[in-house]
Amino acid sequence: MLDTLYLKIAMLPMIGVAIFAFVKGDGPERHVMGTYLLGWLAGLILQDDGQLYQDFQWILFLLDVAMAGTFAFIVWQSRRAWVTWALAIQLLVVMSHIVYLFDVRPPVAAFYTVLNLASYGILLTIGIGTFWAWQERRAAGLE
Numbered sequence: 001m002l003d004t005l006y007l008k009i010a011m012l013p014m015i016g017v018a019i020f021a022f023v024k025g026d027g028p029e030r031h032v033m034g035t036y037l038l039g040w041l042a043g044l045i046l047q048d049d050g051q052l053y054q055d056f057q058w059i060l061f062l063l064d065v066a067m068a069g070t071f072a073f074i075v076w077q078s079r080r081a082w083v084t085w086a087l088a089i090q091l092l093v094v095m096s097h098i099v100y101l102f103d104v105r106p107p108v109a110a111f112y113t114v115l116n117l118a119s120y121g122i123l124l125t126i127g128i129g130t131f132w133a134w135q136e137r138r139a140a141g142l143e
Helices: 005-010 012-024 027-046 058-077 082-101 108-139
Strands: none
Touching (some): 005 012, 012 027, 027 058, 058 082
């Protein structure tokens, strides 16, 4: 999966947000980022590149459902609004899998576009949430 320069460059926002979340974030930011990174790594390991454009990949669907479940648990435990947005975007990914499963005839490129843009949306919400948590700590004089 990381065989092209484009994909390696596209990883830079993820690495930047991950460093920011782990260094400046609180518990929810770190947990959501950790879930995101584990899901990304598991997706790289578990996807079947040979069947990428032909068959429904149940393992990736279940992985995305598990990530949505983890985000839902963090929403339930946390008082942060941005986690709800991350969950909503992850549910969009799950729904894209379901649309593809039921063969509603979207082009496969549209399916992967939704997955990629949702990934950046989740990174954006994590980055915003980390920034807010960092600013709250600075305003309280804890940092």
